[in-house]
Amino acid sequence: MLAINPDLPETLYNRGNALRELKRPEEALASYDEALAVKPDLIEALYCRAGLLKELNRSEEALASYKQALAINPNYAEAHITCGNLLESLNRPEEALASYDRAIAANPDIGDAHIIRGDLLTKLNRPEEALASYDKALAISPDNALAHDRRGLTLVQLGRLTDARSAHESAVTFAPRKAPFYFHLTKVARLTLDDPLARDMRRLLREIESLDWEDQTTLHFALAKTFADNADYARSFQHLLDGNALKRKHVHYDESGTLAHFDNMRAIFTSKLIGANQGVGEPSDIPVFVLGMPRSGSTLIEQVLCSHPKVFGAGENREFWNAAAEMGTLRFSGENSGDQLRQIGANYMRRMRRDAPAADRIVNKMLDNFRLVGLIHLALPNARIIHARRDPVDTCLSCFSTLFVGGNVPFTYDLAELGRYYRSYESLMAHWHDVLPPNVMIDVQYEELVADIEGQARRMIAHCGLEWDARCLSFHHTERPVLTASAVQVRQPIYKTSVGRWRDYEPFLGPLLSALGPSVSP
Numbered sequence: 001m002l003a004i005n006p007d008l009p010e011t012l013y014n015r016g017n018a019l020r021e022l023k024r025p026e027e028a029l030a031s032y033d034e035a036l037a038v039k040p041d042l043i044e045a046l047y048c049r050a051g052l053l054k055e056l057n058r059s060e061e062a063l064a065s066y067k068q069a070l071a072i073n074p075n076y077a078e079a080h081i082t083c084g085n086l087l088e089s090l091n092r093p094e095e096a097l098a099s100y101d102r103a104i105a106a107n108p109d110i111g112d113a114h115i116i117r118g119d120l121l122t123k124l125n126r127p128e129e130a131l132a133s134y135d136k137a138l139a140i141s142p143d144n145a146l147a148h149d150r151r152g153l154t155l156v157q158l159g160r161l162t163d164a165r166s167a168h169e170s171a172v173t174f175a176p177r178k179a180p181f182y183f184h185l186t187k188v189a190r191l192t193l194d195d196p197l198a199r200d201m202r203r204l205l206r207e208i209e210s211l212d213w214e215d216q217t218t219l220h221f222a223l224a225k226t227f228a229d230n231a232d233y234a235r236s237f238q239h240l241l242d243g244n245a246l247k248r249k250h251v252h253y254d255e256s257g258t259l260a261h262f263d264n265m266r267a268i269f270t271s272k273l274i275g276a277n278q279g280v281g282e283p284s285d286i287p288v289f290v291l292g293m294p295r296s297g298s299t300l301i302e303q304v305l306c307s308h309p310k311v312f313g314a315g316e317n318r319e320f321w322n323a324a325a326e327m328g329t330l331r332f333s334g335e336n337s338g339d340q341l342r343q344i345g346a347n348y349m350r351r352m353r354r355d356a357p358a359a360d361r362i363v364n365k366m367l368d369n370f371r372l373v374g375l376i377h378l379a380l381p382n383a384r385i386i387h388a389r390r391d392p393v394d395t396c397l398s399c400f401s402t403l404f405v406g407g408n409v410p411f412t413y414d415l416a417e418l419g420r421y422y423r424s425y426e427s428l429m430a431h432w433h434d435v436l437p438p439n440v441m442i443d444v445q446y447e448e449l450v451a452d453i454e455g456q457a458r459r460m461i462a463h464c465g466l467e468w469d470a471r472c473l474s475f476h477h478t479e480r481p482v483l484t485a486s487a488v489q490v491r492q493p494i495y496k497t498s499v500g501r502w503r504d505y506e507p508f509l510g511p512l513l514s515a516l517g518p519s520v521s522p
Helices: 009-021 025-038 043-055 059-072 077-089 093-106 111-123 127-140 145-157 161-174 179-188 196-205 213-229 233-249 255-268 271-276 298-306 319-326 338-353 367-379 392-400 415-435 446-451 453-463 470-477 501-508 510-519
Strands: 287-292 311-313 361-364 384-389 441-445
Touching (some): 009 025, 009 043, 059 077, 093 111, 111 145, 145 161, 145 179, 161 196, 179 196, 213 233, 255 367, 255 415, 271 415, 287 367, 298 311, 298 453, 298 470, 319 338, 319 367, 367 415, 384 453, 441 446
Parallel strands (some): 287 361, 287 384
């Protein structure tokens, strides 16, 4: 066709699509450009060109192409959606949300647009609005399993656990081969082994090779939880081993680099350095940091603190890392001036104040902040730090039992690596205690917290410089979104069943116990 009429834009556009399918992106892009040179308003070519540019990581050019397409047809809902996806990947969430809103305005009956919008609102910590979006998707398509599942996850964040279970059961009903939906259900439901849903999981296990690796992983974790709920610890742990091994193959973890970073922090942040820079940072007493290992009781600590009317919980917030990175001090050399340290603290406080302009205290529960305790203290000398601690083996077993969202905890999927990481973390925390002035950081032991909730809660509130408020003891009734893996647990009154849980798995924990060595409690 091109030989007969080389200027036919639709043919050039179709040729571009074919070249794209053949994985020849530069030639495909050239064909789209040729088509548009002949017919600049060929909207299909603009749309496909934008998608290809996105795949090539030429984001700004892709956005320009989307804008050209939408200038021709402002009601092109699919273009609004894909443009929103690109904006979201560029960390421009408000612009992405506006794109999704325009897509829905153009075509309110696209259920997936409501789901994508809900997912973004969840990331923006706006769960009530997210829930409304999922409900709209279900009004369009009541059998949309993904919308039911997302709705269930949001209900967990809001503490509506009974409703969450119903939503996840609906998701499984409409998509019985989707392993993640079973996994999410087991987080809010204790299934007996003869429950039809538990039988469905075991049936799916017999066909596990037909699933992709991510679904295989989630199925193993779902079955591990179900067998644990039924005290079959041997089968539970075998599924943990299988699920973690699959996950470990697909995450990058530089163990030597990570542990070397811990050593580097100890070498740089000496008592001499800390003493020489006392009081030079931003003097605000508003910031509170809760930090430590995952699954160490930190969410419970946060929920107790945030039940106080003068405290705002910012969740797992990376803003201190961002503020430090902007000043180039994540590789702190000890030569940074007081002005730089003060600027890090001021930048951090400016960011944190956006969501809580009137709070007396703002709690940041980014656990990984334990790596930067020395820098936190120098940049924010009046910040209070609470180190969440728990029995080392219980902590590590709980990490190994958890399929974390994202890739921020790559050290948790191998027992020996997990034990070595814990030992290095423990050594770094001991160093911070040695070099910090008194009363900057306290340890809160999970076992002591659940044994004496009031005594430990009063201690934490006093450490933050606040008057006691009895509402801190009703933490499980506090209505605030909880986004961590402990979202279910903190909606319940204090319970002690997690203390010493590792003893049920002791015969299977050899590599972990060996790596932990003297850290293991007798």
